[in-house]
Amino acid sequence: MESGKRATIHDVARQSGVSAATVSKILNGVTTVKQPNVDRVMAAIEDLGYRADPVASELRQGQRRLIAAIVPELNNPFFGALISGIEDAAETAGYKVIFGTSRESEEREIDVIQRMHDWRVSGAILVPVQSERGRGAALLADLGITSVLLDRVSASSAFDTVTADNFRASADVAQYLAEQGHRHILLHCATATSEAVRMRVEGFTSFMRRLDAGIRIDVLLNDINEQDKRGVLGQHWDRYSTLDTPTAVFALSQHSTLVVLSELRRRKITVSGQVALVGFDDADWMQTTWPSITAVAQPVEIMAKQAIAALLTRLANDGKGYPIQHLERCVLNIRESTHSNDAGRIGRRNLDQPRTQIRGE
Amino acid sequence: MESGKRATIHDVARQSGVSAATVSKILNGVTTVKQPNVDRVMAAIEDLGYRADPVASELRQGQRRLIAAIVPELNNPFFGALISGIEDAAETAGYKVIFGTSRESEEREIDVIQRMHDWRVSGAILVPVQSERGRGAALLADLGITSVLLDRVSASSAFDTVTADNFRASADVAQYLAEQGHRHILLHCATATSEAVRMRVEGFTSFMRRLDAGIRIDVLLNDINEQDKRGVLGQHWDRYSTLDTPTAVFALSQHSTLVVLSELRRRKITVSGQVALVGFDDADWMQTTWPSITAVAQPVEIMAKQAIAALLTRLANDGKGYPIQHLERCVLNIRESTHSNDAGRIGRRNLDQPRTQIRGE
DNA sequence: GAAAAAAGATAAATCGGTTTACTTTATTTG
DNA sequence: CAAATAAAGTAAACCGATTTATCTTTTTTC
Numbered sequence: 216m217e218s219g220k221r222a223t224i225h226d227v228a229r230q231s232g233v234s235a236a237t238v239s240k241i242l243n244g245v246t247t248v249k250q251p252n253v254d255r256v257m258a259a260i261e262d263l264g265y266r267a268d269p270v271a272s273e274l275r276q277g278q279r280r281l282i283a284a285i286v287p288e289l290n291n292p293f294f295g296a297l298i299s300g301i302e303d304a305a306e307t308a309g310y311k312v313i314f315g316t317s318r319e320s321e322e323r324e325i326d327v328i329q330r331m332h333d334w335r336v337s338g339a340i341l342v343p344v345q346s347e348r349g350r351g352a353a354l355l356a357d358l359g360i361t362s363v364l365l366d367r368v369s370a371s372s373a374f375d376t377v378t379a380d381n382f383r384a385s386a387d388v389a390q391y392l393a394e395q396g397h398r399h400i401l402l403h404c405a406t407a408t409s410e411a412v413r414m415r416v417e418g419f420t421s422f423m424r425r426l427d428a429g430i431r432i433d434v435l436l437n438d439i440n441e442q443d444k445r446g447v448l449g450q451h452w453d454r455y456s457t458l459d460t461p462t463a464v465f466a467l468s469q470h471s472t473l474v475v476l477s478e479l480r481r482r483k484i485t486v487s488g489q490v491a492l493v494g495f496d497d498a499d500w501m502q503t504t505w506p507s508i509t510a511v512a513q514p515v516e517i518m519a520k521q522a523i524a525a526l527l528t529r530l531a532n533d534g535k536g537y538p539i540q541h542l543e544r545c546v547l548n549i550r551e552s553t554h555s556n557d558a559g560r561i562g563r564r565n566l567d568q569p570r571t572q573i574r575g576e
Numbered sequence: 577m578e579s580g581k582r583a584t585i586h587d588v589a590r591q592s593g594v595s596a597a598t599v600s601k602i603l604n605g606v607t608t609v610k611q612p613n614v615d616r617v618m619a620a621i622e623d624l625g626y627r628a629d630p631v632a633s634e635l636r637q638g639q640r641r642l643i644a645a646i647v648p649e650l651n652n653p654f655f656g657a658l659i660s661g662i663e664d665a666a667e668t669a670g671y672k673v674i675f676g677t678s679r680e681s682e683e684r685e686i687d688v689i690q691r692m693h694d695w696r697v698s699g700a701i702l703v704p705v706q707s708e709r710g711r712g713a714a715l716l717a718d719l720g721i722t723s724v725l726l727d728r729v730s731a732s733s734a735f736d737t738v739t740a741d742n743f744r745a746s747a748d749v750a751q752y753l754a755e756q757g758h759r760h761i762l763l764h765c766a767t768a769t770s771e772a773v774r775m776r777v778e779g780f781t782s783f784m785r786r787l788d789a790g791i792r793i794d795v796l797l798n799d800i801n802e803q804d805k806r807g808v809l810g811q812h813w814d815r816y817s818t819l820d821t822p823t824a825v826f827a828l829s830q831h832s833t834l835v836v837l838s839e840l841r842r843r844k845i846t847v848s849g850q851v852a853l854v855g856f857d858d859a860d861w862m863q864t865t866w867p868s869i870t871a872v873a874q875p876v877e878i879m880a881k882q883a884i885a886a887l888l889t890r891l892a893n894d895g896k897g898y899p900i901q902h903l904e905r906c907v908l909n910i911r912e913s914t915h916s917n918d919a920g921r922i923g924r925r926n927l928d929q930p931r932t933q934i935r936g937e
Numbered sequence: 938g939a940a941a942a943a944a945g946a947t948a949a950a951t952c953g954g955t956t957t958a959c960t961t962t963a964t965t966t967g
Numbered sequence: 968c969a970a971a972t973a974a975a976g977t978a979a980a981c982c983g984a985t986t987t988a989t990c991t992t993t994t995t996t997c
Contacts, residue, residue, distance in 0.1 A: 223983055273984090274982090274983080289650065295651050473860075635981095637954090
């Protein structure tokens, strides 16, 4: 039965002795069809293993249940989880996701967007290579594709956006570290500074300044695409005298966490014993390594759902209305790397307010 | 110009004063069109920003340039990279990839495959939840979808398959560790045993037995879905007396590497100093942590390319011909975790033979 | 029981391309 | 120069669904 071609709606119509229009009606839930006909059609469908071809269906309907999702790369589990969540949420809403990777190149980004546009996607979700002012976002606007920008964007823009609340998460870390009695903290980021990293620094320092101006905060960012990141951190560390060494390090990215961790280990500085460590962007390995590492977890799943929800809402409103910025609440997973030698606490910190929605300009 | 509807081939035809058929011919490289007409059509295309709608095009052509790719999950960077590579290779061949995640559930797997089939994909690449004997593979065969099975399959099957050469990679590790003078090695895997893990154990032990029967190999696998993996390893370790402790551990999965690493650290056993560690499935963090970890890297990129290549070949042959099993060569990235205290070697080990192709039954 | 209204079914048009079969125009051949 | 051949172009059919407009049948109303 599966030899060669698949059954079409006309095959079903013929076999059940009705017209194709009637079959279509039955399949689309039109109720003005007599029961005996419904029965015969259903039987034929079953018999032939018929399933409607979405390509033909969507061509006629003039509307494509297709959403484009574009991320910089998929080797990164964060984006992987994002795409996965997007697929899941879209599927529930009856949409199919077609994805693309920009590979951190704006050239490729616009190329991918063009191809998505060829498919007449009804909407797009973009994690821009650069930011909401990059070429990808501009092209989406040009082409008039209703879109949601994700993750690498600052709060104000012409688009709906969904990002982690980097500012607030960092403030939470500040509060937590202050509570733990730390008076000298190093903020470190080994990757090129992005809007997200800026917000993280900002959130941490501004909160801390208000809380206790006496707490010393050092900030070490490798803006440039520095090769030997461990080296840069090492050099910086060398400048501390034995007494004014920071008692805590807040690593502002996953990669940075790794860099800090390895440099501390190389120097035989015990994490948690001599220096507390908090990472941004939680990962599997952080809970399995020893000591396990306290880290801010981004709500990937929620961000994905929110992105789809925002897109569908906008689609329903025909793209009209004010852009909305969604800031999703992060969670601080407290683990061994911030246990002072005496303490044995372990837990999870999450202010219970729901995510914030800020109405844009 | 981008207000509302997009230009169709008929708009182009009208604007350039020719028929739609002529426009179609020009776009599809038919040469029997006069230059002046070509020029006018190209101008109109440019002017209207026309791009053919693949949905309409593929409907008429009866052939979809669509490939289904199904992986268990995307949070895992290995599968992320795989999908990414598949997309890249498919794109080069003029195919669009639609993907899905089975989330380790066979229910979902068959559901996803059904939906892909609805789209009349011309072929599928599947990383099965279970194996080539699972429900997904069976359904693909039933539906008559030409497919390639990837990664979680044993060498013999009715499908074209692409896997890492786990057997040989492990043999390489065996050889390397023997060369380093290790006489007692622990093989550890913390995840449920799969075909891949079996091949890794097999490859290691069979090679070692041939090389030197006097070398002691302990194998510790948690077949069951054990919660406290570190605990199981710890208990096992406790049974060693001070003198018969293994001098090297070969962790058979990425996760296992992490488990071993953290348990050794907890016991203050220095990696590389007291015990050498080799991991299977390389990851970013392994080269940044200290000491950096020697690991077998799977050739994800190559596997992805190979999968697409195999699929396209089979598609070209109309699905006919013997199934071919592709075993892709892994690379052992040698790092600090296997440096004996005296040595300072660092390097990369890769026998220079090309990947093996074994003709199936 | 005839006319009007409602219900049920369908032929044909449509979506945006490609392809076939045919016509028109240009070129070559005898 | 007419006939044959080749080149260039197009109208119409088609892919597989949905939708519109129309037609047929059944039910209701007077």
